[in-house]
Amino acid sequence: MSPEMGLVPATAAADTPPQVVGGKGRQLGLLLRYGLPVPDFFVIPAAWSRLRGAGVPLELQRLLQAELTARGWLDKPLAVRSSALGEDAAAASFAGIYRSCLNIGDFSALTAAIAEVWASLDTPTAAAYRQRLGIAGDVAMAVVVMPLLAAEASGIAFTCDPASGREDRIIVHANWGLGESLVGGEAAGDEYVFAEDSSDTWRLIETRIGSKATISRPAAAGGTVRESLPPAKAQAAVFDAGQAERLAALLRDAAVACDFVAPFYDLEWVWDGGQFWLTQARPVTRRPHYTYPALRGQPALWTRGNTCEIMPEPLQAMDWNFSRRGCNDLLEQGWKLAGYPLLPGVQRAGLFDGRLYLEASILQWEAWDGIGLLPERFNALMGGHQPVIASTPPNWRERLGRIANTLRYLRQAPAMGRRGDAEVAQARAIARQLRDVPLPECNEEITALLLRVLKPAREFAGMFFLQGSGGGSLSLLLDTLERAFPGESAALGAALLAGGEPSVTAEQGYALLDLARQAKSAKTGGRPQDDPEFAEAFAAFLDRYGHRGHYETYLRSPRWHEEPEQLLEQLPALAEVDAAALRARQHAAANAAWQRIKRELPFWYRPLLRAQVKAANRDSNRREAARSAIIALLAAGRRLWLLIGERLVGEGVLDRPDEIFHLMPSEVERYAGGHLSRLGLRARVAERSAWFARWQATEAREWLALAPAGQALPVLRSTDEKPAKPDEAGGFRGVATGTGVARGRVRRLRHPAEGLALQPGEILVAPSTDPGWTPLFLKAGGLVVETGGYLSHGAIVAREFALPAVVNLPGIVDQLRDGELVEVDGIAGMVRRLVEVA
Incomplete structure (x- = not known):
């Protein structure tokens, strides 16, 4: 007998090729590896199904008899499930196509059930499904055998909305008893809908009680039987809110474990009255792209034109956890202020080859539909060479609506700006308080500490407004200059803003120049930090700016206060910079721009431009201040996560503290709460480390496009990116x-x-x-x-x-x-x- 014909235990299913154990067997093996509650099982390799014409071969029957005897399963009711090659894959689920058999009571029934499952390969329905998806070649079926769970309730769940494509929802369908009646559409179960709160916890937001008229139960003679439920039982909710949210947390964890980038899975689950079990996981296929109605039928354009500045390298799981919602938090506040009807739950961030992208088509549409900013103009502000969406000239009603949005924004922006200033100060204070706090021993206290970082990073709408909408006044200034000086607005705007009130980033630069001069004049003859006066100044600099660092938006990146040599080694060269000449250059640029305006524009233009320059300077500075505050919170979070990582190293979960950034916060919390095993967490870290290494070896595209929503499968289109080319003059x-x-x-x-x-x-x-x-x-x-x-x-x-x-x-x-x-x-x-x- 070849090795491919031997029975595969559950613990080996994840490492066995899908051609042997099939889609379902491999997915169950992965769930088990990742520490999720999966019943014990073994897999009959697919190669046996090629002999199905003569029934279940005697050699396989002998293997099964020995396996059941060794496991003590000869007298246990079993479940026999299909696991065909290609089943439960990202492109083809085969949901409801192949046969599964429940409550198999003896050995003869087991062999009959295996033959029945194999036979479902050859049904007209299965053949038609394969033909429709263009699946040709080898047709074979592995079979998963596991004990039948005592199902108090069971059901199916989707870790997205499969109908609309919304990614910010979990939808659970539940019925009493076995899941057959629900999966087969014979009973309308309860529906539970969940959304994330500001602490990244999935909360029940809606419950619809189903009729639940029919229940599926194990029959005494084997197989299952359908029964009518008493009205009181049928009308009762299967779960209360607490039970439902525990199930949602498990489902989300399973989806994240399988694919933290796209955790959108169709899962089957069972509740035995005390514990939830997972019996199937497959990616949601043909999920529609959730977008504005006007964009349906157009390609979804994804760009790194802006994000590659702050996150040019691949993201780890924890970075993605904060980025996927943080991008929405930053980009929505201005539109909310303007009263623009945002599409609820629309996602603007995506991860491709590990890099952070923004969906430019959505951003372009919101700017165009909201205030009439041309997509081409938006691209210039944002950066990148991505195409633009198709748009039509607005009618008079749409023009009036855009004017109204702009006026609402201008009327409410000052108050939101003041709120943002206060929240920036609060965020910096929180970060400062947490900078040196020790890590508590109690898990509940650790969670509370982390929430002090997370809540402002989720709830400070004013701070997000400053960071994400700080370009509004700058855009108005450029529009005014473009009308007066066509083609020169960018250069003139830059000159007018030179030498204005410095941002926190510019102040940081000037402070560094002062440090460099002090270092040069230090009387130590060696290291400047040995000079007490310089050491005091350097400590003060790190106290204010030490949360900054190289590519500081990544949690994994060290900060200046952790690696001060990043700054110290720059000081000798900075000591040669003429700060007075730098400031003179700024004032000269601004004065030259104002002199030109005085020469070429009527006098009544000047007050408008001065007001717009002042507003643009203020908002640009606020944008930098908000960014600095957000980075300070990230730095505080980084420190706490590394302390937790050190503790996990001591517990044998991690090899290095910084491996914690390969995990989602929810995964660490589930481990701390006893819901996830040490080996499960280690397996996730190992898998994601391998992903990360592959991502680092890839060259990221500047932009890409996905096929229009509504097509069978989203397909990447080639962008044929072209590097900048010199003109005739070089x-x-x-x-x-x-x-x-x-x-x-x-x-x-x-x-x-x-x-x-x-x-x-x-x-x-x-x-x-x-x-x-x-x-x-x-x-x-x-x-x-x-x-x-x-x-x-x-x-x-x-x-x-x-x-x-x-x-x-x-x-x-x-x-x-x-x-x-x-x-x-x-x-x-x-x-x-x-x-x-x-």
Whole structure:
């Protein structure tokens, strides 16, 4: 007998190829590996089904007899379930197509049930389903055998809404007894609907009591029988809210364990009166794309034009947990303020090859439908080279609606801004309080501590408004300038904003310059930190800015207070930067822009522009302040999670504390509550570590498109991305985000940790930037970035420092060479190679 013919125990099912154990057998094996409650089982390999023409072979019967005897299952009622090749897969569920048999009472009934399950491969229904999906080739069926659970209640569940495609819902159908009557559509069970609260807990929000007229029970002679339920039992809810929410937590955990990126599963469950069991898990297939009606039929456009600046690398599970809801929190507040009717539950963030994308089609539509911002204009603000949605010219009613939205926004924004200022201060205070607090011993106290970080990160709508909607006033300024100076609005806007009230990021840069000068004058003859005066100043700097760091939006990234050498090594070069010249450059740029406005525009334009410049400067600064506060909360959360990680290392769950970032917070909480085993948690970490390594080895696309909603399967379309190409004169055109013109030699850096290579006055060329790059902006003579738009961090800081900058030039890092002479034109948005004269 070949190895492929031997019975496969449950503990080996996850490691056995699907061609042997089939879809259902493998999924059950994975659930078991991930620490989920699955009944014990074994699998009859699919190869046996190829011999089905002569019934169950004698050799297989001998194997079964020995296996049942060893397990003590000869006298136990069993369940025999189909597990065909390709069944329960992401593209084809085969739900209801193949046969399963329950309450198999003796050995002869078992062999008959196996033959019946195999025979379901050859039914016209199964053949038609395979033909419709284009499935050809090997047709074989593995069989899962497990004890029949004593089902007090059972049912099916979806960890999304399979009808609408909403991802923020869990839907459970429940009936008394076995699940056959529910799965077969013979009984209308109760329906429970769940949504997440601000603590990421799934709460029951709606209950619909079904008729539950029929129940399926084990028959005394084997098999099952349908019975009518007494009216009182039929009208009673299967679960109260507490029981229902415990089931929802288990279902969500199962889906996340199988695929934390797309945890949308169709699961079958059983409640034996004391415990919930999972008996099946398969991805929800043909889930419609949930979007605005006007976008149905159009491709879903996903872009990294903005997110690749703050999260250019793959995300771990915990980063994705915060990002998937955080993006909505940031992007919705302005529209809510304007009274725009947002689509409830729409998701704007996605993960592809481990990278964070935003659905540009939804963002473009909300901006166009809400205030009339053209999709092309939105792309320029956001960054990226993704296509635009199809839109039609508005009628007069739609124009009036957009004007009304804008006026509501302008009327309510000041109050929301003040609320945001207060919440930013609260968030910083909370982060400061938690910066040194020890980790409690009690799990309940640890959860309460984490909630102090999580709640403001979920509930501070004003802070999110400042971070996500800070571009509104800047957009109005650019629109005004574009009407007066067509094609020059970006450069003029950058000049007008240069030298204004500094943001927290600019203040951080100036403070770093002061530190550099102190370090240079330190009288230690060696390390400046040995000088008490410098050490005190450096400690004060870290007290205020130590939560920042390289790519600080990742929880896994160390902060400056953890690795102060990131800053110390920059100080010698920063000591050579002329801060007075920097400020003079800012004031000169702003003065030149105002002089031009005075020359070329009527006097009554000036008060409007001054008000808009003031508002844009204020809102850009608020945006940076809100970001800094959010990062401070993340830094506090990082510290607490690492402390928990150290404890899990001691318990043998993790090998290193930072492996905790491969887990969702809910998974850690379930482990702490005794609902998840140590081995289950280790298996999840191992699987996701492998995913993460594969993601790191991939090249991410700037944007991609999914087939229009309503088609059978979403299919990735090739985007044929093209890097920036030089014009006839050898220049590259991007988005002008800084002011002035600079010439210098190219220094390409892919990470701010490489910053020591940058010499003062060189042109910094980078794939993306975030606040961790700010010290390098102080040294650079100009800035060129592959990604970003007018609202990107690099653009904001470049404007503040009056640094000539051009962004949104894909592939420019590879097109330029270190040391070559270039000109960065922050007025025209051009980067030009210069010919050197010998």
